[in-house]
Amino acid sequence: MIADDARRHDARRDQNQRINALLSESGVDTCPADPLVSVLVALAATGAGEAPDPSPELAALLETPPPTNRAHAPRRSGSRRVRGVVVSLTVTACLSGVGVAAAAATNEGFRHSVGHTFSVIVGSITGTRHQSRSPLGVDPRTGGRPGSPAVSPTTNLPTTGVTVVPVTPPSRSPGSFGSAARSVALNPPATVPGQGARQPTPGAPGFVPTTPRPTTHPSTPPTTAMPTTGAPAVDPSGAPSSVPGGAHR
Amino acid sequence: MVFSEAYREFAPAVVGYLRARGVPDPEAVTHDVFMAVYPRIGSLTGGRAGLKTLLFTIAHARIVDHHRRLTRAPRLVEYDPETEPRVAPSSEEVALARGTGILALLDELSPDQREVIALRVVADLSLEQTATITNRSTGAVKQLQRRALLALRGRLESQPLEAEQEGTR
Numbered sequence: 262m263i264a265d266d267a268r269r270h271d272a273r274r275d276q277n278q279r280i281n282a283l284l285s286e287s288g289v290d291t292c293p294a295d296p297l298v299s300v301l302v303a304l305a306a307t308g309a310g311e312a313p314d315p316s317p318e319l320a321a322l323l324e325t326p327p328p329t330n331r332a333h334a335p336r337r338s339g340s341r342r343v344r345g346v347v348v349s350l351t352v353t354a355c356l357s358g359v360g361v362a363a364a365a366a367t368n369e370g371f372r373h374s375v376g377h378t379f380s381v382i383v384g385s386i387t388g389t390r391h392q393s394r395s396p397l398g399v400d401p402r403t404g405g406r407p408g409s410p411a412v413s414p415t416t417n418l419p420t421t422g423v424t425v426v427p428v429t430p431p432s433r434s435p436g437s438f439g440s441a442a443r444s445v446a447l448n449p450p451a452t453v454p455g456q457g458a459r460q461p462t463p464g465a466p467g468f469v470p471t472t473p474r475p476t477t478h479p480s481t482p483p484t485t486a487m488p489t490t491g492a493p494a495v496d497p498s499g500a501p502s503s504v505p506g507g508a509h510r
Numbered sequence: 511m512v513f514s515e516a517y518r519e520f521a522p523a524v525v526g527y528l529r530a531r532g533v534p535d536p537e538a539v540t541h542d543v544f545m546a547v548y549p550r551i552g553s554l555t556g557g558r559a560g561l562k563t564l565l566f567t568i569a570h571a572r573i574v575d576h577h578r579r580l581t582r583a584p585r586l587v588e589y590d591p592e593t594e595p596r597v598a599p600s601s602e603e604v605a606l607a608r609g610t611g612i613l614a615l616l617d618e619l620s621p622d623q624r625e626v627i628a629l630r631v632v633a634d635l636s637l638e639q640t641a642t643i644t645n646r647s648t649g650a651v652k653q654l655q656r657r658a659l660l661a662l663r664g665r666l667e668s669q670p671l672e673a674e675q676e677g678t679r
Contacts, residue, residue, distance in 0.1 A: 283630060286637070287656040289663070296666045297659065301631055303612050308526030308632040312518050313537040315544075322548050323514040 276305050513551055516561055517544055523633050524569050530613055530628040531573045539576075543568045563639050566629065570643050618665050623658035626651055 280301045284291050291298055315323055365372045521540055528536035546568050547561075554560055616624045622644075629640045641648045 279634065280631070283655070284659065287652065287659050289656065289659045295663075297663045300612065300615065300662065300666065304530070304616075304627075305631050305634070307529065307612065308523040308634065310522045310526075312521035313525055313540060315517065316538070316541045319517075319541045319545055322545065323517060326513075 272309070273302075276302055276309075280305065513544075513548060516547075516551070516565075520562060520565050524565060527566065527569055527628050527633045528573065530616060530632050531624070533573060533576050539569070539572050543572060559636075559639070562633075562635065563642060566633050566635060566639070567643050570625075570629075615662060615665060619658050619661055623654050623661065626654040627658045627662075630655055 277298070280298055281291070283301070284298070289297075365375065521544065524540045524543055525536045528539050533539050543565060547565055550564065551561070554564065556563065616627060619627065625644060626640060629635045629643060630637075635643070637648050637651055641651045644651065646654075
């Protein structure tokens with residue numbers, strides 16, 4: 262009982278000291294009989310006393326030890342780190358894509374090489390790359406590009422007496438084709454530069470019915486095709502051309 | 511600090527703070543505040559002062575929620591004691607009336623001043639803790655409490671008898 266009274270007295274003294282410190286801190290001058298001090302002390306007393314009875318849920322929590330959330334903190338920081346890495350990788354990939362797109366837009370050779378690489382990959386996956394070239398005897402290492410010395414349409418094609426006209430890609434200049442381009446000069450009307458894929462009208466002198474595309478030979482991308490004729494080979498007898506490459510356009 | 515010990519030590523101040531801010535059921539909101547603190551008490555830093563700051567930060571947020579709800583809820587009719595047929599007050603009414611008179615002084619203050627005085631005087635928080643909870647600078651808090659104390663003094667000078675009666679009760 263005496264201890265409780267002493268404790269209350271100490272608490273009241275601490276409260277008075279606290280109120281006086283608050284008033285001096287705020288620059289408000291007070292005297293001991295100032296009603297403001299007594300009001301503030303009474304106001305501070307509303308925050309003292311006994312704790313209210315806990316609700317059933319809170320009483321259950323008061324009985325159990327509190328959880329330790331320290332184990333969750335490192336995992337949260339780890340997830341933030343992973344998120345940062347993912348975001349940085351995404352940004353890097355986007356910037357690389359923009360750079361590649363810019364290079365492809367400005368450099369035709371780059372675009373050509375990327376297309377060639379892509380067709381090689383697709384051909385190796387689907388297994389159609391060698392099937393489409395084997396009849397022509399095209400060296401896979403050269404890719405059958407126009408102007409390659411290893412590719413000679415006049416010597417590899419199984420046609421006899423047929424003038425083979427290599428395809429002139431629209432983007433290529435005729436002078437860059439080398440020996441294949443010189444064979445174009447044998448039949449100038451069929452190989453107009455920039456119009457290699459144009460088909461003559463039926464009945465015209467340069468018209469040759471094209472061979473239907475073989476179903477077993479998937480189309481070869483233009484970048485890897487051998488210098489086949491966009492304007493097909495001219496057969497004087499009117500028979501369909503036997504140039505296998507003509508069907509791959 | 512053990513959770514039950516924290517409840518015994520800080521729950522009265524939380525109840526008094528909520529009551530000073532006009533929350534209708536301060537005990538229930540105090541329970542809510544401590545149940546919100548319970549999952550965090552294991553990872554709490556700052557010791558006793560940190561726990562106290564967290565408690566009153568949550569209580570402050572509950573008060574803000576309460577006042578936001580009031581703006582959307584229909585306005586309640588104020589209790590009129592003249593229409594009350596009972597004439598003998600109960601002990602609870604006497605106890606409540608004692609606090610209501612002092613707390614009525616706070617109604618003379620602006621909401622920001624009332625908030626600062628409740629945190630500094632009722633909740634017994636330091637200047638820095640009050641600044642953290644109210645999201646203000648310590649200079650702003652000090653200025654608010656100075657104006658609030660001067661306003662309280664002016665109110666007491668205008669009505670000295672009531673104030674002294676409330677203060678001496």
